[in-house]
Amino acid sequence: MKKMNIKIFSFLSVLILIGIWLLLTLSGWVKPLFLPGPKELYEVITTSYKDVFMHMGYTLIRQLGGFVIGSLAGIIVGLLIASNRYIEAFMDPIIEILRPIPPLAIIPLLILWLGIGALPQMLLVVFGCFVIVIVSTVEAVRNVPRIYINAARTLGANSFSVYRTIVLPAIIPSLVGAIRVAAGASFGLVVAAEFMGAQEGIGYYMIIAQRYLRTDMILLSIIIISALAWLTDQAIRILERRLTRWSERHS
Amino acid sequence: MKKMNIKIFSFLSVLILIGIWLLLTLSGWVKPLFLPGPKELYEVITTSYKDVFMHMGYTLIRQLGGFVIGSLAGIIVGLLIASNRYIEAFMDPIIEILRPIPPLAIIPLLILWLGIGALPQMLLVVFGCFVIVIVSTVEAVRNVPRIYINAARTLGANSFSVYRTIVLPAIIPSLVGAIRVAAGASFGLVVAAEFMGAQEGIGYYMIIAQRYLRTDMILLSIIIISALAWLTDQAIRILERRLTRWSERHS
Amino acid sequence: SESGDLTKVNVGLMPYYDYSPLAFAEEKGFFKAEGIDFKSTMFPVEGNVAPALVQGSIDIGAFSDTPSITLASQFPDLEMVSFHNVFKGFAIVGRKGSKTYDQLIKEGKDGQAAAVELGKQLKGKSIITTSGASFYMVIEQALKNAGLSKKDVKIIDMEPDQGASAFISGTGDFYLGGLPQREKLEQEGYPAIISGDQIGSGAVILAGLASTKKFVSEHPEVIQKMEKVWFKTLDYMQKHPDEAYKFVADWSNKQSGGKSKPADVKKFFTDYITFAHSKAEAQKLFYDPNSPTNWKKRYENLIQYHEESKEIKKGSVKLDQLVPAEKIFSDLK
Amino acid sequence: MNKLEIHGLSKVFQSQMGPVTALENIHFDVKEGEFISIVGTSGCGKSTLLNIISGLESHTTGEILLDQIPVQGPGSDRAVVFQSDATFPWLTVYENIEYGLKVKKIDPKQRKQIVEELLSLLELDKFSSAYPKELSGGMRKRIDIGRAYAVQPEILLMDEPFGALDIVTREMMQDELLRIWSERKKTVIFITHDLEEAMYLSDRIILLSPRPGRIKEVIPIDFPRPRSGQLRESQEFYQLRNQLRHIMGQ
Amino acid sequence: MNKLEIHGLSKVFQSQMGPVTALENIHFDVKEGEFISIVGTSGCGKSTLLNIISGLESHTTGEILLDQIPVQGPGSDRAVVFQSDATFPWLTVYENIEYGLKVKKIDPKQRKQIVEELLSLLELDKFSSAYPKELSGGMRKRIDIGRAYAVQPEILLMDEPFGALDIVTREMMQDELLRIWSERKKTVIFITHDLEEAMYLSDRIILLSPRPGRIKEVIPIDFPRPRSGQLRESQEFYQLRNQLRHIMGQ
Ligand SMILES: Nc1ncnc2c1ncn2[C@@H]1O[C@H](COP(=O)(O)OP(=O)(O)OP(=O)(O)O)[C@@H](O)[C@H]1O
Ligand SMILES: Nc1ncnc2c1ncn2[C@@H]1O[C@H](COP(=O)(O)OP(=O)(O)OP(=O)(O)O)[C@@H](O)[C@H]1O
Numbered sequence A, B: 001m002k003k004m005n006i007k008i009f010s011f012l013s014v015l016i017l018i019g020i021w022l023l024l025t026l027s028g029w030v031k032p033l034f035l036p037g038p039k040e041l042y043e044v045i046t047t048s049y050k051d052v053f054m055h056m057g058y059t060l061i062r063q064l065g066g067f068v069i070g071s072l073a074g075i076i077v078g079l080l081i082a083s084n085r086y087i088e089a090f091m092d093p094i095i096e097i098l099r100p101i102p103p104l105a106i107i108p109l110l111i112l113w114l115g116i117g118a119l120p121q122m123l124l125v126v127f128g129c130f131v132i133v134i135v136s137t138v139e140a141v142r143n144v145p146r147i148y149i150n151a152a153r154t155l156g157a158n159s160f161s162v163y164r165t166i167v168l169p170a171i172i173p174s175l176v177g178a179i180r181v182a183a184g185a186s187f188g189l190v191v192a193a194e195f196m197g198a199q200e201g202i203g204y205y206m207i208i209a210q211r212y213l214r215t216d217m218i219l220l221s222i223i224i225i226s227a228l229a230w231l232t233d234q235a236i237r238i239l240e241r242r243l244t245r246w247s248e249r250h251s
Numbered sequence C: 001s002e003s004g005d006l007t008k009v010n011v012g013l014m015p016y017y018d019y020s021p022l023a024f025a026e027e028k029g030f031f032k033a034e035g036i037d038f039k040s041t042m043f044p045v046e047g048n049v050a051p052a053l054v055q056g057s058i059d060i061g062a063f064s065d066t067p068s069i070t071l072a073s074q075f076p077d078l079e080m081v082s083f084h085n086v087f088k089g090f091a092i093v094g095r096k097g098s099k100t101y102d103q104l105i106k107e108g109k110d111g112q113a114a115a116v117e118l119g120k121q122l123k124g125k126s127i128i129t130t131s132g133a134s135f136y137m138v139i140e141q142a143l144k145n146a147g148l149s150k151k152d153v154k155i156i157d158m159e160p161d162q163g164a165s166a167f168i169s170g171t172g173d174f175y176l177g178g179l180p181q182r183e184k185l186e187q188e189g190y191p192a193i194i195s196g197d198q199i200g201s202g203a204v205i206l207a208g209l210a211s212t213k214k215f216v217s218e219h220p221e222v223i224q225k226m227e228k229v230w231f232k233t234l235d236y237m238q239k240h241p242d243e244a245y246k247f248v249a250d251w252s253n254k255q256s257g258g259k260s261k262p263a264d265v266k267k268f269f270t271d272y273i274t275f276a277h278s279k280a281e282a283q284k285l286f287y288d289p290n291s292p293t294n295w296k297k298r299y300e301n302l303i304q305y306h307e308e309s310k311e312i313k314k315g316s317v318k319l320d321q322l323v324p325a326e327k328i329f330s331d332l333k
Numbered sequence D, E: 001m002n003k004l005e006i007h008g009l010s011k012v013f014q015s016q017m018g019p020v021t022a023l024e025n026i027h028f029d030v031k032e033g034e035f036i037s038i039v040g041t042s043g044c045g046k047s048t049l050l051n052i053i054s055g056l057e058s059h060t061t062g063e064i065l066l067d068q069i070p071v072q073g074p075g076s077d078r079a080v081v082f083q084s085d086a087t088f089p090w091l092t093v094y095e096n097i098e099y100g101l102k103v104k105k106i107d108p109k110q111r112k113q114i115v116e117e118l119l120s121l122l123e124l125d126k127f128s129s130a131y132p133k134e135l136s137g138g139m140r141k142r143i144d145i146g147r148a149y150a151v152q153p154e155i156l157l158m159d160e161p162f163g164a165l166d167i168v169t170r171e172m173m174q175d176e177l178l179r180i181w182s183e184r185k186k187t188v189i190f191i192t193h194d195l196e197e198a199m200y201l202s203d204r205i206i207l208l209s210p211r212p213g214r215i216k217e218v219i220p221i222d223f224p225r226p227r228s229g230q231l232r233e234s235q236e237f238y239q240l241r242n243q244l245r246h247i248m249g250q
């Protein structure tokens, strides 16, 4: 019963958003160029759904690949850094130099160095997810209660075992936030990456839309990206619930 | 002594990075167009340091403003969402719809709706930081050990007090990671924001550099952004050390 | 809005030589003399001028023919209020060792034949360019000359800046982009094989100013004054070339951090662009029905092309509504 | 007058391994000012019962009335000393003890007085500005106790509060608890696994049996008050202890 | 043969409020197979001493030798039952107890046998697949104990291990500890604040005095072994307890 009520609230908020959109567009208060209405949206969907599906597929492959590789690399390097003061001292400046580089800024350099293939596009997503996850991993490792590590060490675990059996499971709840942020960012990154000469993908579709100020296409792209991101987030949450059943947060 | 050794490692890594750069550029293996060398860098600095300083100032104001406002808003709304299942149910879909929207994708829409002033530029940074921090805040609140909340409630704290006196201090260590990620992202965002008709700022300087494929200017911009981001990160770390002295992680 | 007795006008520009006369006019106080409080907003990205104009951040924006048509299909309030120049400096850039138009002429070919031969060279090749951009028609025309169509080549569609990087890193056989990219590539040793004016009248661009119905109807006098200032400025620049070239070089360097010299500006002004320096020249360039660069012919062609390629909906752009420039021009006192 | 009435209370947890009945048909009253101890083997539901009384945990069936009104969630009228470490790590010792007073908006002067009294009672005065991480387990437990004392609750709920204390401190704390209790005449519900402690402190001992937690026996403790260290060494005390030990072992 | 030798050991913490001397000039030996208890008031340095022996904490001056070799960090030859809750919340009860065996790569069959034996000894068999959050405080403590028993350490270090257990479980656990100890003849160092517990279990009791932690007295306990429940009720036992209580109170 209570769960039902909560679902209704979620439903309501989506309904209100859609309601506002319908009100603004159907009343004619806002012109379609500024905010396309249901008519424009319907039209653009019916005329180009095939193209859009094709673009979506390409985008999804780049996003998923980049997100998974970048996040995994971030976790692994983060664990490495947090494991040893010397590694940390060595890696920290490199990470700190790389981390803030705006992906937009290196697009021309990446193209110069690597051309316009799938590699530099994926790399941009990998890089973006990597720097998000690595920082959170280092923080999460620092926040693992010492007593668990101490207990493991007195039970004979070496540094590697401690990492595998204690640090890794203990940081999962804290990592979830970072992974979710990285997943969200990966969609923004893949769009930026597809600015680098991709000839397909939602990012490409968006550039074309921007060039012609086709706000209907822009809106459709945003809806698609949001939907994909939402689905990804739901998947992460389901995975999380399975991985952190032991945690207090679910009781 | 040990501390000294660690510093040396950090120094070494920076030295190696610089060494590789010098080797690649001075040897002539890489042409200046692909990677500018010290000579080109020196030239662009001496000819345009005044402009660059001016641009830096503008960028910093937008970045700082957007970062602070966006992060604070993210924390506040995150606390709100985590405080009540109904608010969460209502807000969650809205956040989830907004969160994945790639900042790049909404630039033309933002210009259409709000023009090219400082407002939409700042807003883009605010938005980007907001969605990063909000997710982590909600996660961090969920990870606060229940016993602290229970203890506070049996000592007479109402929901608001529990939030202010328990949840807020308890999440600080976990929030540090998110704040650092947001600070890093804010520099990328401000560059994107300055694509929106800014008349000054490192982002503006960068577009011009891209237009003329001035890799020396691009490299200089990247160095400046990285340096600013590094300084911001250091400031956050110092603040963090002051705010989490109580935490086990520092012992 | 009025400030004192001056009318505030916010004009969106791009940091190109094409629009430097407006900056020069401001410098010389020509706008003030006409009662205009001129404020320029510099847009390094063309794509942002249109939304800024639609939103009202700027009153008038620098525009050229192709983008005005694609935008007008979305934004019927757009008005192309004046034409100021014919830009012919866009060029197809090739890899090192490619045959160029100049070589063919030297070998004794006539212009027409050289254009056809170079067009044929594109067959089966990949070309980096930007659909919807002002220079995009150059490729269409080059193919048309050789009896080819877009199906005979592979178009790699990307933003001009990034396209240039990709071209340098080895992507594509040919490149077509904006002038800054052309110059950069030439500097790096990639030859411009043929430029707009060499390809033919379909490959040159008409550029001028665009505004909105609202602004034009509320401030018809401002549009007139902008025209007057333009001709006054160009006249002055012709009479004082050294001062003008130096100013333009400095102005451009300030915008782009470049190192242009007055001589570069002079080359540009003579080789790449044809300015309407006077009313008479404008009449001859844009409004004479027999001119190869008559605006109406050009727009009719472009609309037809974009309707056929389905980039705009049939009938969505009405020529008389989009381009009141001729009427405004003929009303000029 | 009954301060607290519990009628037919039960508690079922939904766990990974199916439902667990932690408490079944619990029924007892607590008079105003009474000192009640709850004893029973590990896992028999003592903490669960205390959490339900505190309002932190819901119950499955039955009724729980505080001054004739159903319990509706936690409040400082029922301060709790928890079984596990519950000091706030981000507050100093002083601030931890002050916490409830600040939340209640007691004026700073009075606050200072109450906190300083407790600090010296708990022998924590030298550590008032230390953070919990710098203290021993027993010292942290004393902070929890001080924090609950400070708000002067109507009912003090204590879950093995002295379990981590050494015998000297523990006996001193027991005497102090009795002194404070007899001064204020507030109700105390006290969980312990130390039978002697329960006997020394209580008016009644409630003995729970495990799986599911039921009331096995209610034992009135009639030793005259005030009680002192001599009682602990008396013959009667020793006999009752062995008797209880036997009942528990059954 | 001395299993452990501690010479002139001291420990100074750098705290927020300046240096704190937790231990000063500690000097004692532990023979192979000996059962030593450490008692002392809260904050006198018992846990600190145990942490130093376990290798988790460094010492400031002095020497600590295990089989004549300086201690160099922790290892499963010195398993610890910590004072505070240290069960791994992400592992089930079974997996927690199995932990050290898995780390040591004991083969699965043997592992299963050891764990199941311990689960039934600790009366946790019904909860083997539960997560710690679903268990009571005392049950969690038993997991910690089982986990340390499982690795069969050379020295078992126990920091108030039975503090959270009810008297019945506690006495049973004491007897089981003695049984296991007498079978394996491994060394045990045991911290408790329960004097009777210390007397019942130990060969020697080391009494620490607080601030700074120093050895106040070393008391040999000569009750014959094997010891049983009767000893607890004997006159001698009762007398020694009161004697110790007096020494501590001084
Ligand atoms: N990390 C630390 N920083 C500063 N001081 C510390 C730290 N850990 C312990 N101390 C101090 O060292 C002393 C001894 O602490 P320890 O935990 O060893 O006491 P204990 O005898 O185990 O007490 P208890 O019986 O309460 O557990 C205490 O005064 C404590 O304040
Ligand atoms: N969140 C929970 N989910 C499932 N079962 C639970 C939960 N909390 C407690 N239990 C079960 O309820 C029973 C009673 O637990 P409780 O903590 O009340 O025991 P206790 O009497 O306080 O024990 P101890 O003396 O060891 O602290 C136990 O069997 C325990 O496994």
Ligand SMILES: O=C([O-])O
Binding pocket: C016, C018, C134, C177, C178, C179, C180
């Ligand atoms: O219009 C250009 O000069 O590119």
Ligand SMILES: [Mg+2]
Binding pocket: D046, D047, D048, D083, D159, E136, E137, E138
């Ligand atoms: Mg309990």
Ligand SMILES: [Mg+2]
Binding pocket: D136, D137, D138, E046, E047, E048, E083, E159
């Ligand atoms: Mg201790």
